Amino acid sequence: MSSGTILLIEDETEIAELLSLYFEKEGFRLIHAVDGEAGLRRLEERSPRVVLLDIGLPGIDGMEVCRRIRSASDVPVIMLTARDSEIDKVVGLEIGADDYVTKPFSPRELVARVKAVLRRSEERPTKPQVLEVGGFSVDSGRREVTTPAKTVVRPTAREFDLLWYLVEHAGLVLSRSQLLEAVWGYDYFGETRTVDVHVRQLRKKLPDIPLETVWGVGYRIGG
Numbered sequence: 234m235s236s237g238t239i240l241l242i243e244d245e246t247e248i249a250e251l252l253s254l255y256f257e258k259e260g261f262r263l264i265h266a267v268d269g270e271a272g273l274r275r276l277e278e279r280s281p282r283v284v285l286l287d288i289g290l291p292g293i294d295g296m297e298v299c300r301r302i303r304s305a306s307d308v309p310v311i312m313l314t315a316r317d318s319e320i321d322k323v324v325g326l327e328i329g330a331d332d333y334v335t336k337p338f339s340p341r342e343l344v345a346r347v348k349a350v351l352r353r354s355e356e357r358p359t360k361p362q363v364l365e366v367g368g369f370s371v372d373s374g375r376r377e378v379t380t381p382a383k384t385v386v387r388p389t390a391r392e393f394d395l396l397w398y399l400v401e402h403a404g405l406v407l408s409r410s411q412l413l414e415a416v417w418g419y420d421y422f423g424e425t426r427t428v429d430v431h432v433r434q435l436r437k438k439l440p441d442i443p444l445e446t447v448w449g450v451g452y453r454i455g456g
Contacts, residue, residue, distance in 0.1 A: 239347060240281035242272030242298060243313065244290055252285070255340040259348075269293030273301060281308065283347050286330070288321065296328060301331035307390040308354035309350040313338070326430040332389045332417065333427075339381040346367040349418030353394060364400045366455035371400050375404040378439060386438050391416070395431050399444065408451040428452075 239261050243249055249265040256263045264274035264279060269290050276284065284302065286297035299310055312325045312333040325333050325436045331350055332345055363372045368381035376393050388396060395416045399407065407415075409425035417427070432452060438446060445453045 237282040237351075238262045238264060238279055239283050239285060239440065240264055240266065240272065240275055241278065241285045242266045242269065242275075242290065243285070243287040244268060245287075248313075251341065252340055255344055256347075259344055263349075267291075267337070269295070269298040272298060274306070276302065276306070283350055284308055284310045285347075286312050288312055288325070294364045296324060299325065299330055300328050303389065309390070311343070311346060311350065323430050326427055327434060329389050337370070353416065353418045357397055364397075364403075366400050366403055369439065369442050371397060378442075380439065380441070382441060388435060388438055392431050392435055392438075393411070395428070396435055396439075396454075399452065403455040404453065406450050406453045412451065 236259060239256055241249055241252060241263055242417060244267050245266065246265075246267070249263070253263045253265070264275055264281065266275045269292055272284075272286070272290075275281075286295050286298060286302075290298065293301075295312060295314070299312065302308065302310060309331045310329065312330045313336060314325070314333060315336040322333050332346055334346065364371045364373075370379040372379070376387065376390070378388065378393075378396070380386065387393075395412065398412065398415050409428045412428050413425060428451075432444065432446075435442070443455045447453055
């Protein structure tokens with residue numbers, strides 16, 4: 234039984250061949266594009282469940298490809314990068330990537346991250362709910378937020394998942410590790426910066442939402 238299609242946009246064929254073996258063992262079909270233009274065409278043609286996207290592509294780089302994907306789709310994007318700089322990771326998350334993996338990486342870990350992304354998307358509430366916090370209305374069915382001024386804001390898929398979990402646990406202080414496990418679906422081995430980046434993005438889009446930093450611990454909303 235097929236687990237679905239994964240799109241890999243990566244110019245190194247050796248990596249593509251290796252990952253194809255690992256994903257096929259887990260029931261996935263991996264399709265490969267060697268550059269950004271080809272990757273965007275494959276995305277439109279094949280509707281993959283997850284995109285694995287290298288930053289250092291020839292032609293259009295991975296950052297621009299991610300921006301174009303996000304302008305049209307909520308498909309989960311995991312960025313692959315040989316760059317270990319903090320700024321590249323932060324920028325990738327800010328433009329809408331769900332996760333990132335630094336090369337060299339373990340193919341098994343990458344498969345685990347893909348499964349975690351898919352598991353979280355499948356665990357979203359099946360019965361739409363609307364929760365209120367600080368005058369904001371958060372709608373799990375429409376995956377949008379209505380502000381006290383009645384403006385509708387639509388965060389990215391991962392931003393919404395994070396916000397929803399915080400609102401479901403309004404008043405509780407949640408550590409970054411708790412949020413990573415609950416929203417991203419697995420342990421990030423001490424890498425918690427991704428939570429901070431997504432919180433910052435939520436605050437930009439919803440500047441008056443009562444999302445509080447509890448220094449040395451994590452975050453709390455409302456309550």
